[in-house]
Amino acid sequence: MKNTKLSLNSKVAFFSTQAYDKVFFEKYNTDFGFEFDFFETQLNEQTVKLISNTDVVCVFVNDVVNASVIKELAERKVKIIALRCAGFNNVDLETAKKMGIRVCRVPAYSPQAVAEHAMAMILTLNRKTHKAYNRVREQNFSLNGLLGFDLHGKTVGIIGTGNIGKAFAKIVTGFGCKVLAFDIVTNIEMEEEGVTFVPLENIFKESDIISLHCPLNEKTKYIIDEKSLSLMKNNVMIINTSRGALIQTSDVIQALKQGKVGYLGIDVYEQEEKLFFKDHSEDIIQDDAIQRLMSFPNVLVTAHQAFFTDEALTQIALVTFNNIESLLAQNDIDNKAALLA
Known part of the structure; x- marks a missing residue:
């Protein structure tokens, strides 16, 4: 059983949310105790304004996480950008580092x-x-x-x-x-x-x-x-x-x-x-x-379907949660490949 003390009041805002994201992240949140905001829309310069009192934004492959978005996230006191995927070419890592926002990913889900x-x-x-x-x-x-x-x-x-x-x-x-x-x-x-x-x-x-x-x-x-x-x-x-x-x-x-x-x-x-x-x-x-x-x-x-298995979605949820929990506790992530900035 996870220690939920650190994460009970931590909110995660999900962007580009699909129905299956809700199913798997809610299923495995029992041991973590995060609060969720689910947004079906893509994260970009306009939708970043939806974020309120949020510690973590969780993004996917087509979300826009450029310098402009990251600066807005920093102004809104976001601490972590958590990618629920392996690729990170859509994230401006240099700006995230300058703004003091940690960035993590799921390097090997399945x-x-x-x-x-x-x-x-x-x-x-x-x-x-x-x-x-x-x-x-x-x-x-x-x-x-x-x-x-x-x-x-x-x-x-x-x-x-x-x-x-x-x-x-x-x-x-x-x-x-x-x-x-x-x-x-x-x-x-x-x-x-x-x-x-x-x-x-x-x-x-x-x-x-x-x-x-x-x-x-x-x-x-x-x-x-x-x-x-x-x-x-x-x-x-x-x-x-x-x-x-x-x-x-x-x-x-x-x-x-x-x-x-x-x-x-x-x-x-x-x-x-x-x-x-x-x-x-x-x-x-x-x-x-x-x-x-x-x-x-x-x-x-096929429409970005290759990752879409029960085993992969389970790993994505668990690794994402563990990454977030470690970073909120200001600990190192066990899998160094998961930490980007």
Whole structure:
């Protein structure tokens, strides 16, 4: 049982709240005793004014936590920015440090969840199970147009070998693939398991399937662009379950039209904050790029779903609460990777 003395009067304001956030955070709050404000809206320069008598703001991948927002949070006496995700490219860490606001994240909630979703996208694009499902429901049992290929023996290139990249490598190794990887640091354990670390250019040139598992930063933004696409095999498959801006959308659309990219699976999208986690079924979507992508028969789009498992959401809630409790008590967080500023 947690010591709730420190957290009984501490309020956490959640932004970009979905129904499942309430379910999991309320379920595991029993041992912590935080007070909650749930806001469905995104955190930004306008909505930051909703915060009142709040110690902690809890944000997700598409919340705007720039210098302007952080300065407003500081004026409102907010002590902690807690990300309930691993990525933190949306947070101005330098300004947070200057303003004396601590920043924490959930660096590894369930690597398997994201890695398994990446494989699900590969299998769906390859074997066209989504199309077969719809056909059979309409009593169409024809196999025409459903031809796939054996994964066994194919070369899979992994860009980024953190926890998710490592989990994905184990999965594709189990399918009998040749696995190449690129990262700034070679992982000896992965090499012992048969993964070959190569320069990034080799990933582009040699891979039948490329899966992105790297963070988004200045060096990785648009790592998939016209130049890198030109190096790839014809009919290459590209999977992105990491961050949308790893792919230059306009360039990959051209590559799809030319047949250079044979399959594209994306669980993230550069402009996703305007679309994902909302029901737009009755709307006219104004984003021409996503509409164009969804018009291709060899493109699969899921709406930032890769993390969405019971195990992952449980870990996100528990790690977030433990991070907050430690920082409110002015203690170090056990997992150093969770503390950003």
